[in-house]
Amino acid sequence: MSAPLPGIVITGASGRMGQMLIRSVSENDRMRLAGAVERKGHDWVGRDVGEAMGGAALGVTVTDDALSVFAEAQAVIDFTAPAATVEFAHLAAQARLCHVIGTTGMEEQHLAKIQAAARHAVIVRAGNMSLGVNLLTLLTEKVARALDAEYDIEVIEAHHNRKVDAPSGTALMLGEAAARGRGVALADVADRGRDGITGARQTGDIGFAVIRGGDIVGEHDVMFAAAGERITLRHVASDRSVFARGALKAALWGQDKAPGEYDMIDVLGLRD
Numbered sequence: 001m002s003a004p005l006p007g008i009v010i011t012g013a014s015g016r017m018g019q020m021l022i023r024s025v026s027e028n029d030r031m032r033l034a035g036a037v038e039r040k041g042h043d044w045v046g047r048d049v050g051e052a053m054g055g056a057a058l059g060v061t062v063t064d065d066a067l068s069v070f071a072e073a074q075a076v077i078d079f080t081a082p083a084a085t086v087e088f089a090h091l092a093a094q095a096r097l098c099h100v101i102g103t104t105g106m107e108e109q110h111l112a113k114i115q116a117a118a119r120h121a122v123i124v125r126a127g128n129m130s131l132g133v134n135l136l137t138l139l140t141e142k143v144a145r146a147l148d149a150e151y152d153i154e155v156i157e158a159h160h161n162r163k164v165d166a167p168s169g170t171a172l173m174l175g176e177a178a179a180r181g182r183g184v185a186l187a188d189v190a191d192r193g194r195d196g197i198t199g200a201r202q203t204g205d206i207g208f209a210v211i212r213g214g215d216i217v218g219e220h221d222v223m224f225a226a227a228g229e230r231i232t233l234r235h236v237a238s239d240r241s242v243f244a245r246g247a248l249k250a251a252l253w254g255q256d257k258a259p260g261e262y263d264m265i266d267v268l269g270l271r272d
């Protein structure tokens, strides 16, 4: 007899990523959709999630009681908002299931609570779950290590007009990778908001520039600019399925791991 398929809960079910994840999990034959969670008061609560999405019924009713569905599942995939994710991390630790976190815009207070939850649960967290961006972080680190500070590093990102955090989680991952390559702490060299008479660029800074418009899914450039030449590493996401694919991989990967915090470099087996 074959083992039961791992049950996956999707939080933020009505969101841009939530709907993509509901579709991806329900079409995947290595897992089953075990729950769909939305915030209290959301008009999807109490409805079949497939019908709420405008399609066929999936036999899963959207709930605002996360713990009740976590108790019957093996993983939760969570692309919501920082405060909600902290709450879900606490509940996932209680239910001892794998928590895959795609939420960005986290501050120190959120990260400390997630770290505490990782004492009891497997947590996989990444500002970008796509294979392409995770490879790009490795390339960025390598190029930054090879070049000296005569090469100014700028991270440029573009996203849709509904995005609420900036710079994007991906831009910060790329900035961290560049700082690692340089052997510095990003917090010491990040230049995140230029406006007015800023003065000349400081040698060694890592700059961030942010574009918001229309339905851009996610675009990131890491530029190394020196006198006489410029290198640009680029990733363009044109479909949210690339993030969902990584998240589903992480949920399966996390099933037999010890509690702790992991990222997509671990999931993809790319760590040196």
Ligand SMILES: NC(=O)c1ccc[n+]([C@@H]2O[C@H](COP(=O)([O-])OP(=O)(O)OC[C@H]3O[C@@H](n4cnc5c(N)ncnc54)[C@H](O)[C@@H]3O)[C@@H](O)[C@H]2O)c1
Pocket (backbone or CB within 6 Å): 011, 012, 013, 014, 015, 016, 017, 018, 037, 038, 039, 040, 042, 079, 080, 081, 084, 101, 102, 103, 104, 105, 126, 127, 128, 129, 130, 169, 243
């Ligand atoms: N890591 C990645 O690969 C990746 C990719 C895409 C988006 N993201 C991040 O995922 C997050 C969501 O992005 P989106 O575009 O889907 O946003 P969205 O606003 O479309 O969806 C967020 C959903 O979360 C729900 N939500 C908020 N609080 C909740 C709560 N307490 N309980 C249950 N549900 C709650 C909202 O109602 C909404 O449906 C953002 O932080 C975004 O940056 C990460």
Ligand SMILES: O=C(O)C1=N[C@H](C(=O)O)CCC1
Pocket (backbone or CB within 6 Å): 104, 127, 128, 159, 160, 163, 167, 168, 169, 170, 171, 217, 218
């Ligand atoms: O649409 C978003 O929001 C995205 N967020 C992530 C980020 O902040 O980098 C990943 C790309 C899409």
